[in-house]
Amino acid sequence: MTAPPPAGVPIIRLGDILLTGLLDDLDDKTALRFTEELTERIADEGARGVVIDISRLEIIDSFVARVLTESAAAGRLLGARMIVAGMRPAVAITLCGLGLALSGVETALTAERAVAALGWRRDPARVHGSRPHATR
Amino acid sequence: MRPGEASAVDAPVSPVGFTESTHPVRDEPDLLATRHAVRSAAVAAGFDLVGQTMIVTAASELVRNAYIHGGGGTLTISAIGAAHGRRGLRLTVADSGPGIQDVEAALTDGFSTGAGLGHGLGGTRRLVDEFAIDTEAGRGTTVTVVRWVT
Amino acid sequence: MATEDDLKVRDLLVRVLREHDAEILDLWVRAQSERAAVTALGERELRSEAAGVIAALREGLETGLPVGDVVERHAPAREAVVRLSVRRARAGVDPTATALATLALKDTLLDVLREHTDEPGALFSAAITVNRLLDAAGALTFASYVEGREEIIRTQHRQMLELSTPVVRLWRGVLAVPLIGTLDSARTQLVMNGLLEAIQADEAPVAIIDITGVPTVDTVVAHHLLQTVTAVRLMGAECFISGIRPAIAQTITQLGIDLSTITTRATLADALAEAVRLLDADFPDMASERVRSAL
Incomplete structure (x- = not known):
């Protein structure tokens, strides 16, 4: 191995929100680089919210779960609210079995809902909410 | 293992549609490759989506443990059959690392285990029907799990 | 040879x-x-x-x-x-x-x-x-x-098992599972799976598990209920439990089972009212669409 390749996970900026998504064949190195890059972007761009779309993830093991909880915790320290969106049913059931409730991580059914919950809307007059879970 | 149930950890490999394969666990790409191998075996064995997800996740946990704590090893996937036409998958993950000093501690999990002991083995055990661990300090660790198609 | x-x-x-x-x-x-x-x-x-x-x-x-x-x-x-x-x-x-x-x-x-x-x-x-x-x-x-x-x-x-655990659509964005009988781990997984898939398909923000038809709630059943609620929340929806009869409420407290993280209601009607309130507060889109479809 020579120089590390650039992180494979694109992070898109949407106003003061960062929008990103994880793909299924996420390897450990990419995942760790992703956390670093995400945290730096939150700090650099003063993001207020982060949405991570995980609808493509076919499994979440304890490693990926840790990547998610740690990203959320780091984001929170920097003043950004992070929402994980689109977890598949089978993945949710398996995570419960593993005993990982992703405490401290907000969830939403879809990325669109998550973005809306962060207040980024076509019609700014209304305010949306997401369901914080497990911590309540 | 459920009480009162005979162990199928040693069940013979099913002669119907015989499959058994061994995969190396040496580096990071192997972590993904083994996951794919378990996924295909689970599909072939007839697991539903939840069953597939559970056994692939269990494999991912065990293989990563072998890679990180055991310095690498092997994963053996066996399609097994038992009396009454049950079908299932047996995964055997073996490493020749330092072994686990305190198995009980490794199996009890706080709801989320951090780094260090714990290794998520307790969680992995809940994803499978049968779980056996063979470890000795200095001699490595072999974890064998079985999940049946429901 | x-x-x-x-x-x-x-x-x-x-x-x-x-x-x-x-x-x-x-x-x-x-x-x-x-x-x-x-x-x-x-x-x-x-x-x-x-x-x-x-x-x-x-x-x-x-x-x-x-x-x-x-x-x-x-x-x-x-x-x-x-x-x-x-x-x-x-x-x-x-x-x-x-x-x-x-x-x-x-x-x-x-x-x-x-x-x-x-x-x-x-x-x-x-x-x-x-x-x-x-x-x-x-x-x-x-x-x-x-x-x-x-x-x-x-x-x-x-x-x-599948027949005995239907998921019904109570309201736009509100799903319900009326549980009848007891909850073992096989059944829990089926209920979870059915409910979660319906939540995904409907993009329903709220699910209600009604346990009026569950004879007793012991620690095992409570554990399974908690697991289901956790799974629903991981998907990004909220999960209420309704149909808690007085006798069951007593058993739950006597056994020291902690359901405090879950919104519980005595009747399905109460839970539905709560669900609709939550939708109105958090998902006005759904509320307005509901009004439009009613007109």
């Missing part, structure tokens, strides 16, 4: 199976048809099945496997015998009639051998070989018959 005699007998058997296969087929199918219990299968099906078994046995003998192992170890022979047996199990043929099917093949083979062999010594060895070959088939028939029945029972059990 096979002796020369063994090889000769095997050759004889293979030759008879090849040259007189039509005759063996006819006799075997007739022997089976005479047993009323098998008629459910139909003559054509019986014939093609029998032809498959005969051909697979012959090929198995030709591979040179020990005679007693042909059925177990020659995969096509094994599959043919298993299929024969499982098909009977599914058709409701009783186990005796199923075992007799393979025994009838033994008689048939011996009859045909007798007709085409003049040498008594050879006939005697051939009879032993046929016995060895088909005793294994008899044992396998019985085992697979039991497996076939077990499979049917499992399928029916699963279907019954």
Whole structure:
């Protein structure tokens, strides 16, 4: 191995929100680089919210779960609210079995809902909410 | 293992549609490759989506443990059959690392285990029907799990 | 190791199976048809099945496997015998009639051998070989018959579970599962799976589990309820539990079960009202669409 390749996970900026998504064949190195890059972007761009779309993830093991909880915790320290969106049913059931409730991580059914919950809307007059879970 | 149930950890490999394969666990790409191998075996064995997800996740946990704590090893996937036409998958993950000093501690999990002991083995055990661990300090660790198609 | 005699007998058997296969087929199918219990299968099906078994046995003998192992170890022979047996199990043929099917093949083979062999010594060895070959088939028939029945029972059990856990749409964005009976881990997984898939399909923000029909809530049931709620929340929806009768509320507190992280209500109606309030507050889009559709 020579120089590390650039992180494979694109992070898109949407106003003061960062929008990103994880793909299924996420390897450990990419995942760790992703956390670093995400945290730096939150700090650099003063993001207020982060949405991570995980609808493509076919499994979440304890490693990926840790990547998610740690990203959320780091984001929170920097003043950004992070929402994980689109977890598949089978993945949710398996995570419960593993005993990982992703405490401290907000969830939403879809990325669109998550973005809306962060207040980024076509019609700014209304305010949306997401369901914080497990911590309540 | 459920009480009162005979162990199928040693069940013979099913002669119907015989499959058994061994995969190396040496580096990071192997972590993904083994996951794919378990996924295909689970599909072939007839697991539903939840069953597939559970056994692939269990494999991912065990293989990563072998890679990180055991310095690498092997994963053996066996399609097994038992009396009454049950079908299932047996995964055997073996490493020749330092072994686990305190198995009980490794199996009890706080709801989320951090780094260090714990290794998520307790969680992995809940994803499978049968779980056996063979470890000795200095001699490595072999974890064998079985999940049946429901 | 096979002796020369063994090889000769095997050759004889293979030759008879090849040259007189039509005759063996006819006799075997007739022997089976005479047993009323098998008629459910139909003559054509019986014939093609029998032809498959005969051909697979012959090929198995030709591979040179020990005679007693042909059925177990020659995969096509094994599959043919298993299929024969499982098909009977599914058709409701009783186990005796199923075992007799393979025994009838033994008689048939011996009859045909007798007709085409003049040498008594050879006939005697051939009879032993046929016995060895088909005793294994008899044992396998019985085992697979039991497996076939077990499979049917499992399928029916699963279907019954699925039938007993429907997910209903109570309101736009609100799903409900009325649970009836108790919650073991198999059922919990089915309920979870059904509910979570419905939540995904409907993009429903709220789900209600109604336990009016659950006789008792012990620590195991409570644990399963908590798991389901956790899974729903991981998906990004909220989950309420309704139908908690006074007696159950008392049991829950006496057992020291902590359901404080879950929104619980006495009745399904109360839970629905709460769900609608939550939708109005957090998902005004859904609320306005609801009003539009009502107009």
